């Protein structure tokens with residue numbers, strides 16, 4: 001049996017599709033690896049009613065990332081609540097693909113703009129979001145002293 005010296009690259013391309021109930025266990029696994037498991041089963045189950053996209057590895061059919069967004073029809077705005085990519089698959093443009101697909105989905109819902117939830121901005125991948133057209137619109141301070149403040153990032157759809 002010949003020795004395999006170099007493994008074939010794991011990433012051969014991903015497809016994006018809406019999440020289904022049966023996908024939640026794998027999403028929880030990625031959530032745990034990416035964030036230490038802040039969101040639970042019930043939050044993800046409720047997200048199935050809104051915008052909940054998965055990145056699926058074309059070669060293995062395995063889910064490698066997800067994005068959750070909600071729609072505020074009154075403000076005509078979508079809010080991206082969560083984006084995560086399995087650590088083995090980061091840095092390959094998967095979050096970019098998920099975000100781009102979410103813009104298309106939110107636009108079809110007749111919304112005008114999209115905002116990143118503060119948790120996402122706090123994570124600090126600003127360059128990624130700016131490259132996708134997000135711009136800092138406001139500085140948000142939840143406490144009176146302004147000790148903890150976050151940038152609000154928005155983009156037109």
Ligand SMILES: CC(C)(COP(=O)(O)OP(=O)(O)OC[C@H]1O[C@@H](n2cnc3c(N)ncnc32)[C@H](O)[C@@H]1OP(=O)(O)O)[C@@H](O)C(=O)NCCC(=O)NCCS
Pocket residue numbers: 034035081082083084085086089090091092093094095096097119120121123124125126127128
């Ligand atoms: C942030 C995250 C979703 C990016 O996914 P990804 O598929 O690796 O992203 P892409 O390959 O599309 O883009 C990579 C870009 O994001 C940047 N980036 C990724 N994570 C970053 C971080 N934590 N801080 C700063 N920049 C980051 C990379 O430097 C790269 O930018 P560059 O190409 O200019 O160097 C992924 O790293 C992740 O799941 N992190 C843990 C969960 C998280 O923090 N999610 C966001 C808050 S909800």
